[in-house]
Amino acid sequence: MAIIEIKNLDFAYNREVVLKDVNLTIQQNDFVAIIGPNGGGKTTLVKLILGLLSPLKGTLLVDNKSPQKASPCVGYVPQDVHMNRSFPITVIDVALMGKLDPKQRWSRQSAANRRDAMAALDRMDMAAHADKKIGELSGGERQRVLIARALATQPKLLLLDEPTASIDTKGREDLYKLLKKLNKDITVVVVSHDLLVISRYVKSVACVNKSLHYHNQAEITGEMLGAMYLCSVEEVCPVELVGHGLSHREAAQHQEEYR
Amino acid sequence: MIEALEFEFMRNALAAGLLASVICGIMGTLVVVNRIVFLSGGIAHAAYGGIGLASYFKWPFLPATISFSLFAAMLMATVSYSKRHRADTVIGVIWALGMAFGIILIDLTPGYNVDLMSYLFGSILAVPRSDLYIMAFISVTMVFLVTYYYQDLLAMSYDEEFAKIRGVSVKKYYFGMIGMLAVAVVLVMQVVGLILIIALLTIPPFIVEKYAKSLFQMMVASSLLGAAFTVTGLWLSYRFNITSGASIIMVSGVAFLISLIVNKIRFAGSEM
Numbered sequence: 001m002a003i004i005e006i007k008n009l010d011f012a013y014n015r016e017v018v019l020k021d022v023n024l025t026i027q028q029n030d031f032v033a034i035i036g037p038n039g040g041g042k043t044t045l046v047k048l049i050l051g052l053l054s055p056l057k058g059t060l061l062v063d064n065k066s067p068q069k070a071s072p073c074v075g076y077v078p079q080d081v082h083m084n085r086s087f088p089i090t091v092i093d094v095a096l097m098g099k100l101d102p103k104q105r106w107s108r109q110s111a112a113n114r115r116d117a118m119a120a121l122d123r124m125d126m127a128a129h130a131d132k133k134i135g136e137l138s139g140g141e142r143q144r145v146l147i148a149r150a151l152a153t154q155p156k157l158l159l160l161d162e163p164t165a166s167i168d169t170k171g172r173e174d175l176y177k178l179l180k181k182l183n184k185d186i187t188v189v190v191v192s193h194d195l196l197v198i199s200r201y202v203k204s205v206a207c208v209n210k211s212l213h214y215h216n217q218a219e220i221t222g223e224m225l226g227a228m229y230l231c232s233v234e235e236v237c238p239v240e241l242v243g244h245g246l247s248h249r250e251a252a253q254h255q256e257e258y259r
Numbered sequence: 260m261i262e263a264l265e266f267e268f269m270r271n272a273l274a275a276g277l278l279a280s281v282i283c284g285i286m287g288t289l290v291v292v293n294r295i296v297f298l299s300g301g302i303a304h305a306a307y308g309g310i311g312l313a314s315y316f317k318w319p320f321l322p323a324t325i326s327f328s329l330f331a332a333m334l335m336a337t338v339s340y341s342k343r344h345r346a347d348t349v350i351g352v353i354w355a356l357g358m359a360f361g362i363i364l365i366d367l368t369p370g371y372n373v374d375l376m377s378y379l380f381g382s383i384l385a386v387p388r389s390d391l392y393i394m395a396f397i398s399v400t401m402v403f404l405v406t407y408y409y410q411d412l413l414a415m416s417y418d419e420e421f422a423k424i425r426g427v428s429v430k431k432y433y434f435g436m437i438g439m440l441a442v443a444v445v446l447v448m449q450v451v452g453l454i455l456i457i458a459l460l461t462i463p464p465f466i467v468e469k470y471a472k473s474l475f476q477m478m479v480a481s482s483l484l485g486a487a488f489t490v491t492g493l494w495l496s497y498r499f500n501i502t503s504g505a506s507i508i509m510v511s512g513v514a515f516l517i518s519l520i521v522n523k524i525r526f527a528g529s530e531m
Contacts, residue, residue: 050424071424078420087292087417088471100414100425109410133472149421 002061003028003157003187004049009058011044018044022058022212028156031183033202034191040209042191046161049189050076063156075150075186077160080142085135091145092130095121098152120152121145124178139166143175151182158182160190169197176201263497268384272503275386276489278394279451282443283459284482285401288474289436291464292416298335298437299460301350303444303453305331305357307378311364325445331357332441336434380504381452383493390450397446404439405478408432413474455504459485462511466518488514 004026011019018041026032036042047053048060051067062070075098095117096109109117121127124144134142143163150158160179164172172194179188180201192198199205207213263269290299309327313320331353339346362375405412414422415432423429448456463481471477492507499506 047420050420052420052423072426074424076421076424078418083418084292084294086468088468088473088477089413089417090472093413093473094417097414097417097421097425100410100422100427102411102426102428131472153425 001028002026003030003063004189005059005061005064007059009048009060010056011041011048011053012056013044018210019048019208019212020210022208024206024212024214026187026189028187029183029185030187030189031180031201031203032187032189032206033198033204034189034206034208035193035195035198036208042208043161045208045212046159046191049159050074072153073156075147075153075155075158077143077146077150077158077163079162080139080146080166083134083142083146085142087134089134090130091121091126091132091134091137092117094134094145095130095148095152098149116154117148117152120148123151124148140168140171140175143167144178147178155186157187157189160188162191162193164192164194172197263494268386269493269497271386271388271391272383272493273490274391275383275394275450276493276507277486278391278398279447279455279459280463280485280489281398281482282394282401282447283456284463284480284485285405285478286440286443287460287464287485288467288478288481289412289416290440290460291468292474292477293436295339295437295440296461297347298339298350299440299444300457301335301354301357302328302332302437302441303448303456304354306441306445306448306453307361308357308364309361309445310378311361311368315364315368320449321446324449325442327357328441328445329438332437333434336437340430340433377452378448379453380502381448381450381455383451383455383503386450393446394450397443401439401443408435409475412436416474452504455507458508458511459488462515463488466515469522484514485511 002025004024006022006024009019009022010017022045034042034045044053048055049062049067051062051071060067063073092114096113098120099109099113099116118127118130121130124147126141126144126148129137129141129145134145137145143166147158147160147163150160158179164175167175176194176197179190182188190198190202203216205215207215264273286299290296306324306328308331309324310320312318312327313323316323335346335350335353338349411422411427411432414425414427415429415436419429444456451459463484464477467477467480467484471480488511489507492510493503495501495510496503496506
């Protein structure tokens with residue numbers, strides 16, 4: 001069953017076309033990496049899926065519903081760098097935000113919600129930090145809390161926007177392992193720049209640069225990079241890509257075609 | 260200080276200061292965490308246009324001023340909600356225009372002159388009882404609204420996008436918050452003055468932010484800290500015969516500097 005279904009979607013900010021004729025179907029239990037250059041429309045695509053933006057043309061269904069209707073079953077993990085670190089909030093309160101129900105008023109969250117939030121933190125190994133202020137944690141720990149918050153919503157789809165931006169290499173590896181574990185029962189879509197690390201964990205790759213190319217396999221080929229990043233293979237990653245049978249010169253020609 | 264309280268005007272000044280601390284503690288917390296300090300300055304200054312309108316057209320003071328500042332606040336909210344990066348410029352323009360508009364109208368008002376100083380520094384020593392009741396009423400309303408909508412305000416302030424995804428109507432709360440800010444600013448301003456409002460709105464929440472573990476704690480602690488500044492400032496003003504509003508602000512400013520130094524020492528070496 002498809003959890004995300006995008007057909008002929010166009011999107012533009014003030015007449016500047018960001019996404020053009022995008023088609024994408026993501027099946028349940030897929031683990032998709034969305035890659036592409038900065039400004040290529042990755043984050044825009046994420047916001048469309050979340051229903052924060054509306055497409056100019058085309059259709060977008062999440063869990064067979066409009067994104068706005070489906071958003072409660074989507075666990076969104078934003079980029080940590082955009083968050084206010086000095087904000088007066090504890091780890092458990094961040095996780096509790098995942099249980100937020102706008103119909104429910106007054107300040108206290110129910111005990112059941114607290115248990116759920118605590119369980120989500122526990123799943124991310126963050127339960128011991130529950131009463132700490134969010135600003136006291138390291139970048140990797142904060143990211144785990146944000147994932148716990150998304151898990152507390154009991155999502156069918158976990159959507160992460162560059163989750164490793166503030167994490168070191170070792171931390172990245174751990175995070176992707178964790179996502180792989182979560183992928184056992186949740187569909188995971190992750191926007192990322194860690195091309196090499198991620199190809200070891202994901203099941204498929206979507207390249208976004210105005211248009212979208214979906215590859216139902218984990219390997220990231222030089223061809224994809226040439227098409228997507230319009231820069232030389234050496235600049236992106238020097239070693240592994242050559243192994244895919246594409247010489248640097250060919251890759252260079254490739255990028256000429258796309259210009 | 261005790262003997263000073265024998266005078267009714269001193270008791271009223273103290274009550275007005277304490278109520279202003281509560282209102283500013285609550286609103287200031289929201290202002291600081293949502294980073295709309297500049298916007299609240301804009302509202303407070305643009306409100307002068309309302310004072311001009313009231314005196315030129317002989318309209319009743321409070322309704323005219325509140326309507327005008329609500330109008331200016333909604334303009335600023337519209338710009339800051341949709342175009343975050345352009346917002347500060349536009350707010351600056353509305354800020355300046357509102358004040359200029361007010362000053363010209365007051366110039367044109369025959370035989371009547373509102374003292375600009377009393378608008379800036381208020382007249383906390385001449386607060387009538389009726390104003391105290393109005394301030395008490397807003398404080399209670401505000402405590403109620405903030406408690407009732409606490410989760411939504413928290414979610415909006417911490418992570419607007421996530422709040423939207425959870426189904427919180429962020430736009431409604433954003434405009435609601437700024438509307439509430441406009442009303443509170445005007446009502447408290449005519450009592451304690453524009454400068455004191457901005458000081459009480461920003462300094463206590465800023466000092467408290469590093470220690471508070473929740474918005475609620477931050478609101479309570481800011482109110483208490485604001486109250487402490489007000490009492491100390493009023494005492495200094497009585498003891499040394501200096502302008503009360505200014506002395507409250509000086510006390511807050513000194514506390515602000517001390518907190519900066521303490522933070523520097525406490526968090527030395529860590530990423531702050």
